[in-house]
Amino acid sequence: MRAAIYRSYGPPEVLNIEDVEQPTIKDDDRVLIRVYNASVNPYDVLFRKGYLPTRIENGLTKPKNHTLGIDVAGTIEAVGKNVDRFKVGDQVFGSCIGSHAEYVCPRQNVLSFMPKNATFEEAAAIPCAAQTALQALRDVAQIKQGQRVLIYGASGGIGHFAVQLARYFEAEVTAVCSTSNLQWVKDLGAHYMIDYTKENFADNGKKYDVILDAVGKRTFFSCLPSLTETGVYITENAIYPKYHPIQLMIGSLIGHKKAKVHLTKPNDKDLDFLRGLVEEEKVKAFIEKCYPLDQIVAAHRHVESGHTKGKIVLDIKME
Numbered sequence: 038m039r040a041a042i043y044r045s046y047g048p049p050e051v052l053n054i055e056d057v058e059q060p061t062i063k064d065d066d067r068v069l070i071r072v073y074n075a076s077v078n079p080y081d082v083l084f085r086k087g088y089l090p091t092r093i094e095n096g097l098t099k100p101k102n103h104t105l106g107i108d109v110a111g112t113i114e115a116v117g118k119n120v121d122r123f124k125v126g127d128q129v130f131g132s133c134i135g136s137h138a139e140y141v142c143p144r145q146n147v148l149s150f151m152p153k154n155a156t157f158e159e160a161a162a163i164p165c166a167a168q169t170a171l172q173a174l175r176d177v178a179q180i181k182q183g184q185r186v187l188i189y190g191a192s193g194g195i196g197h198f199a200v201q202l203a204r205y206f207e208a209e210v211t212a213v214c215s216t217s218n219l220q221w222v223k224d225l226g227a228h229y230m231i232d233y234t235k236e237n238f239a240d241n242g243k244k245y246d247v248i249l250d251a252v253g254k255r256t257f258f259s260c261l262p263s264l265t266e267t268g269v270y271i272t273e274n275a276i277y278p279k280y281h282p283i284q285l286m287i288g289s290l291i292g293h294k295k296a297k298v299h300l301t302k303p304n305d306k307d308l309d310f311l312r313g314l315v316e317e318e319k320v321k322a323f324i325e326k327c328y329p330l331d332q333i334v335a336a337h338r339h340v341e342s343g344h345t346k347g348k349i350v351l352d353i354k355m356e
């Protein structure tokens with residue numbers, strides 16, 4: 038099968054399309070998926086560059102796992118003995134390491150059925166970014182109707198889902214993005230917009246019950262003046278030293294304001310929930326560009342730019 042392979046850490050050019058062995062179902066609760074689409078996430082860029090914390094997991098000097106990708110949409114071609122939820126031919130989407138390849142073998146508990154009204158491209162854009170936004174708002178922030186919620190980095194993968202989800206939870210949504218994305222993010226459902234190239238939201242005196250820093254560009258301390266007395270700040274950036282958990286712990290001692298680092302936990306229940314919201318047209322994935330697999334280098338460059346609007350997706354399906 039064809040796959041995007043990296044055998045050393047480095048720039049996007051370390052990625053090449055190679056013919057590699059197709060995976061087979063080894064565990065009884067796995068399924069074999071023919072991949073139609075997979076998205077490219079900042080997570081893939083960090084692993085490809087060999088950022089130090091990723092090397093602890095994937096090899097200090099060179100990568101042990103050679104295929105990137107964490108989101109998938111495709112059809113099931115085979116099922117393990119203990120798979121009770123899916124059958125051959127089902128169209129599914131979900132979380133799967135190594136999805137920048139024509140076949141993958143994930144466990145059934147990180148998959149769901151494709152939303153009936155979504156394309157494979159749209160379904161592949163959902164898992165990591167939308168689960169991250171959902172878990173941050175619903176589980177970590179415990180978002181409530183009427184709360185004031187600020188989404189920082191509202192035009193990115195996580196951010197554009199977070200705006201739609203915060204609206205679904207009936208919060209009052211303030212979204213922060215750059216000038217060219219203001220109208221688009223407003224149309225996603227934000228009540229108020231702030232252009233970060235013109236205004237620092239922390240200077241305007243407004244207070245929020247929840248601040249979700251979806252792009253990990255703000256510190257807890259810089260958000261403190263904008264939190265209500267019991268406000269929660271959540272960052273998605275768990276690894277850069279300047280956002281180290283120690284700062285968050287110290288920050289948490291200040292009054293009742295809370296700082297939390299969120300790590301996404303892929304699971305079928307959240308995918309089922311998101312599938313329902315997509316089918317009810319409460320949430321929709323926006324895809325800025327879909328690259329063929331053999332343009333994997335260009336796709337990585339795009340994501341690495343840090344200015345993706347919505348999601349970047351790969352087209353992997355064989356003819």
Ligand SMILES: NC(=O)c1ccc[n+]([C@@H]2O[C@H](COP(=O)([O-])OP(=O)(O)OC[C@H]3O[C@@H](n4cnc5c(N)ncnc54)[C@H](OP(=O)(O)O)[C@@H]3O)[C@@H](O)[C@H]2O)c1
Pocket residue numbers: 078079080165166169189190191192193194195196213214215216218233251252253254272273274275299300301340343344345346347
């Ligand atoms: N903790 C976890 O488990 C977890 C899970 C998933 C992702 N993450 C991390 O979360 C972060 C965001 O992921 P993502 O997929 O949403 O990224 P993304 O799609 O690449 O984010 C791109 C967006 O960031 C915005 N942006 C760039 N600089 C900004 C700034 N200074 N202020 C405000 N917005 C800015 C851009 O808007 P403009 O073009 O308008 O500047 C663009 O729309 C990444 O660091 C990723 O590694 C963490």
